Amino acid sequence: xxxxxxxxxxxxxxxxxxxxxxxxxxxxxxxxxxxxxxxxxxxxxxxxxxxxxxxxxxxxxxxxxxxxxxxxxxxxxxxxxxxxxxxxxxxxxxxxxxxxxxxxxxxxxxxxxxxxxxxxxxxxxxxxxxxxxxxxxxxxxxxxxxxxxxxxxxxxxxxxxxxxxxxxxxxxxxxxxxxxxxxxxxxxxxxxxxxxxxxxxxxxxxxxxxxxxxxxxxxxxxxxxxxxxxxxxxxxxxxxxxxxxxxxxxxxxxxxxxxxxxxxxxxxxxxxxxxxxxxxxxxxxxxxxxxxxxxxxxxxxxxxxxxxxxxxxxxxxxxxxxxxxxxxxxxxxxxxxxxxxxxxxxxxxxxxxxxxxxxxxxxxxxxxxxxxxxxxxxxxxxxxxxxxxxxxxxxxxxxxxxxxxxxxxxxxxxxxxxxxxxxxxxxxxxxxxxxxxxxxxxxxxxxxxxxxxxxxxxxxxxxxxxxxxxxxxxxxxxxxxxxxxxxx
Amino acid sequence: xxxxxxxxxxxxxxxxxxxxxxxxxxxxxxxxxxxxxxxxxxxxxxxxxxxxxxxxxxxxxxxxxxxxxxxxxxxxxxxxxxxxxxxxxxxxxxxxxxxxxxxxxxxxxxxxxxxxxxxxxxxxxxxxxxxxxxxxxxxxxxxxxxxxxxxxxxxxxxxxxxxxxxxxxxxxxxxxxxxxxxxxxxxxxxxxxxxxxxxxxxxxxxxxxxxxxxxxxxxxxxxxxxxxxxxxxxxxxxxxxxxxxxxxxxxxxxxxxxxxxxxxxxxxxxxxxxxxxxxxxxxxxxxxxxxxxxxxxxxxxxxxxxxxxxxxxxxxxxxxxxxxxxxxxxxxxxxxxxxxxxxxxxxxxxxxxxxxxxxxxxxxxxxxxxxxxxxxxxxxxxxxxxxxxxxxxxxxxxxxxxxxxxxxxxxxxxxxxxxxxxxxxxxxxxxxx
Numbered sequence: 001x002x003x004x005x006x007x008x009x010x011x012x013x014x015x016x017x018x019x020x021x022x023x024x025x026x027x028x029x030x031x032x033x034x035x036x037x038x039x040x041x042x043x044x045x046x047x048x049x050x051x052x053x054x055x056x057x058x059x060x061x062x063x064x065x066x067x068x069x070x071x072x073x074x075x076x077x078x079x080x081x082x083x084x085x086x087x088x089x090x091x092x093x094x095x096x097x098x099x100x101x102x103x104x105x106x107x108x109x110x111x112x113x114x115x116x117x118x119x120x121x122x123x124x125x126x127x128x129x130x131x132x133x134x135x136x137x138x139x140x141x142x143x144x145x146x147x148x149x150x151x152x153x154x155x156x157x158x159x160x161x162x163x164x165x166x167x168x169x170x171x172x173x174x175x176x177x178x179x180x181x182x183x184x185x186x187x188x189x190x191x192x193x194x195x196x197x198x199x200x201x202x203x204x205x206x207x208x209x210x211x212x213x214x215x216x217x218x219x220x221x222x223x224x225x226x227x228x229x230x231x232x233x234x235x236x237x238x239x240x241x242x243x244x245x246x247x248x249x250x251x252x253x254x255x256x257x258x259x260x261x262x263x264x265x266x267x268x269x270x271x272x273x274x275x276x277x278x279x280x281x282x283x284x285x286x287x288x289x290x291x292x293x294x295x296x297x298x299x300x301x302x303x304x305x306x307x308x309x310x311x312x313x314x315x316x317x318x319x320x321x322x323x324x325x326x327x328x329x330x331x332x333x334x335x336x337x338x339x340x341x342x343x344x345x346x347x348x349x350x351x352x353x354x355x356x357x358x359x360x361x362x363x364x365x366x367x368x369x370x371x372x373x374x375x376x377x378x379x380x381x382x383x384x385x386x387x388x389x390x391x392x393x394x395x396x397x398x399x400x401x402x403x404x405x406x407x408x409x410x411x412x413x414x415x416x417x418x419x420x421x422x423x424x425x426x427x428x429x430x431x432x433x434x435x436x437x438x439x440x441x442x443x444x445x446x447x448x449x450x451x452x453x454x455x456x457x458x459x460x461x462x463x464x465x466x467x468x469x470x471x472x473x474x475x476x477x478x479x480x481x482x483x484x485x486x487x488x
Numbered sequence: 489x490x491x492x493x494x495x496x497x498x499x500x501x502x503x504x505x506x507x508x509x510x511x512x513x514x515x516x517x518x519x520x521x522x523x524x525x526x527x528x529x530x531x532x533x534x535x536x537x538x539x540x541x542x543x544x545x546x547x548x549x550x551x552x553x554x555x556x557x558x559x560x561x562x563x564x565x566x567x568x569x570x571x572x573x574x575x576x577x578x579x580x581x582x583x584x585x586x587x588x589x590x591x592x593x594x595x596x597x598x599x600x601x602x603x604x605x606x607x608x609x610x611x612x613x614x615x616x617x618x619x620x621x622x623x624x625x626x627x628x629x630x631x632x633x634x635x636x637x638x639x640x641x642x643x644x645x646x647x648x649x650x651x652x653x654x655x656x657x658x659x660x661x662x663x664x665x666x667x668x669x670x671x672x673x674x675x676x677x678x679x680x681x682x683x684x685x686x687x688x689x690x691x692x693x694x695x696x697x698x699x700x701x702x703x704x705x706x707x708x709x710x711x712x713x714x715x716x717x718x719x720x721x722x723x724x725x726x727x728x729x730x731x732x733x734x735x736x737x738x739x740x741x742x743x744x745x746x747x748x749x750x751x752x753x754x755x756x757x758x759x760x761x762x763x764x765x766x767x768x769x770x771x772x773x774x775x776x777x778x779x780x781x782x783x784x785x786x787x788x789x790x791x792x793x794x795x796x797x798x799x800x801x802x803x804x805x806x807x808x809x810x811x812x813x814x815x816x817x818x819x820x821x822x823x824x825x826x827x828x829x830x831x832x833x834x835x836x837x838x839x840x841x842x843x844x845x846x847x848x849x850x851x852x853x854x855x856x857x858x859x860x861x862x863x864x865x866x867x868x869x870x871x872x873x874x875x876x877x878x879x880x881x882x883x884x885x886x887x888x889x890x891x892x893x894x895x896x897x898x899x900x901x902x903x904x905x906x907x908x909x910x911x912x913x914x915x916x917x918x919x920x921x
Contacts, residue, residue: 113813157660171635186895191870193810197889198918203667207660227719253688297754353656357576385658425658445650449663455901
């Protein structure tokens with residue numbers, strides 16, 4: 001970015017020059033060394049180089065870039081902070097990356113109507129920080145919330161630890177401004193008014209992993225902070241007891257704000273990480289349970305949770321005595337993935353979902369997968385909503401181990417799919433889980449989805465090659481047969 | 489879990505065919521008893537250029553539609569019952585013809601509920617509620633169909649059956665196809681199965697009614713802002729206009745309906761908060777548990793539906809108005825200026841979600857005029873006004889869906905990709921889709 005303009009111009013191709021004309025010379029990267037940090041996102045197993053990275057400052061620039069790409073048949077994709085864990089922002093086809101990192105303003109807050117309008121590059125946690133002085137917050141809280149952007153959250157339909165009670169991103173989006181793949185700007189549910197007549201495009205766009213349009217403005221719901229909050233930490237000598245405690249809490253009619261679980265290997269990781277709590281090193285599982293709401297009603301729910309834990313052979317259970325202690329427990333949990341770096345050179349995180357009642361069964365299966373592959377698997381997960389995060393620990397320097405880790409990850413997802421679950425609860429499909437889509441969807445079901453893509457993104461220039469498996473031969477054959485029959 | 493057979497609804501399918509006040513009827517009627525039959529009926533109709541209308545409870549025949557008769561009226565009324573319920577997972581899978589009441593009664597045995605409170609629970613079916621995206625006052629706390637439905641099975645016009653979503657409460661695999669069908673008015677496919685996430689039945693319920701004179705409406709607004717800015721957590725903040733208050737409570741004032749649903753200590757604390765903070769002149773009444781439940785049941789029947797609306801001397805219309813939350817105040821105030829001596833407007837709106845219902849009753853031309861005025865003001869405010877109940881003949885004079893959005897071509901594209909022959913509920917939806 002700081003090189004002389006003359007030198008740059010000698011290397012620029014015609015498209016880069018045209019894109020530069022749209023955003024200005026300081027807002028484009030196209031030299032190889034500048035592009036290197038855009039060759040992957042949080043999914044680092046796969047890498048590919050973009051053609052260029054552009055940094056538009058407003059919706060009109062995004063639209064102009066998209067129109068240019070569309071007219072000239074250049075593949076393109078949108079990128080936020082690049083924290084995605086499934087490779088959704090990797091430029092598989094040498095895309096022009098449209099970074100929304102410079103569209104990072106909080107545009108307005110309307111406390112009376114409980115909504116805020118942000119640009120897509122606005123960081124998730126910044127929203128809560130900007131409104132907390134008035135006692136408000138934004139509910140979806142993915143672990144990467146201190147850096148991930150709300151635009152990226154919309155693309156991935158991001159979740160978080162507290163979505164058990166408060167829902168995921170889609171439940172908090174009230175309106176979207178979108179640049180369609182042909183460059184047209186549309187505004188859905190302007191002013192955040194719900195149920196706008198017609199098909200629910202907002203619902204379709206949220207979680208579409210950047211394949212249907214580029215979101216340039218987002219109206220979100222904001223919530224008032226709960227009056228009170230209490231957090232419980234429970235240690236168990238075996239995973240089954242921990243799982244049964246999870247079911248017990250849910251069946252007691254309690255809706256915890258969060259209900260998280262970690263197994264022994266995960267605890268070893270977080271204790272070696274940056275935020276150790278001092279968990280005993282010989283326990284098999286821990287639960288982190290949070291209840292929030294009206295203070296007058298919290299104590300009896302906490303009592304009930306303690307009773308449930310005790311009836312499930314808990315070794316030790318305690319309630320956070322201060323906000324500081326609570327913060328410490330959460331920091332330990334939220335940095336859990338990264339902490340695995342302290343006990344393993346590499347790790348791969350998976351993201352399956354299962355019906356809660358299948359928890360013990362699937363955890364047993366994951367243990368078997370670990371034994372079969374010879375790789376350690378740590379489990380950190382949102383137990384309350386059945387969203388598992390097996391972390392497969394491996395060493396990419398050992399030949400063949402990366403492949404083994406990928407295989408183990410696929411096997412974990414298969415285990416989830418086999419009990420009627422899903423292959424992803426919040427990380428998205430991206431390129432990582434494309435083929436695993438077949439574990440849960442038939443060819444017809446996949447086709448029903450690609451039909452929707454064809455409506456929004458008919459030329460498939462926007463984020464091509466993501467989300468859906470490569471069409472199977474069998475499907476192609478079927479189509480040919482169908483056509484032949486029709487001709488007859 | 490075994491399939492639960494449920495009692496039949498009292499509305500027999502044949503009685504639907506006789507009346508034509510609301511259109512959306514059929515020359516023939518098909519009453520399938522299985523998903524295969526549904527898919528087969530669709531496939532054959534689609535191949536032979538026949539048009540199908542979908543019905544189950546029959547409460548929404550006055551909701552959109554520019555055809556009196558379709559070739560086939562596909563009734564899902566008999567395709568009902570719980571398919572699967574795993575109490576520990578807090579999810580239920582149910583067939584579309586199950587009424588809301590049947591579903592809630594079933595779940596109540598397990599201290600669970602589907603947290604949705606649409607109108608007419610005894611008659612409205614889950615399939616219809618989802619297809620029309622119906623919601624009620626407690627949407628404020630629990631959300632609407634799009635927040636609760638986690639999976640569907642859908643039969644497309646060509647007879648293909650797909651599953652969308654799944655049976656887990658959190659799922660981002662592929663596009664969120666559930667959203668495509670929620671609120672699509674049966675124009676893309678027939679919902680053959682619905683999976684929803686459930687909630688525990690709240691341990692304690694109460695309803696605080698605040699009666700406020702017309703002169704104090706501004707004070708009430710101040711108080712509502714204060715409630716919203718406090719940390720209390722009402723399940724509803726539904727404002728009722730004087731015409732409707734008169735009918736419900738025999739009081740010619742505005743009424744604010746504040747529901748609390750939580751553990752008992754919390755509910756009592758919040759009732760007291762209202763008592764302590766309400767402004768002078770606001771008259772408060774508290775009803776607990778069964779009394780509150782009975783009230784909400786009665787409240788769910790304030791709007792007419794196509795089974796109950798047998799009015800011959802006057803016209804009735806129900807309008808769903810979407811606005812910003814606090815604009816509900818302006819809408820209720822506006823009702824006062826729109827009413828005439830020949831046309832009343834009963835209105836209620838959610839201050840926590842921005843959906844207002846206006847029930848206009850009276851002289852046909854004045855009802856039409858009221859709809860047009862409401863429509864134009866709603867659209868000026870970037871909102872909308874959908875006429876969700878109107879006799880068939882009038883639906884040709886008034887576009888019940890309002891103006892087309894700039895991105896209407898996407899709606900057309902979606903319809904064309906999924907129902908290229910316009911087999912399903914043709915002309916029932918926004919923009920004549």
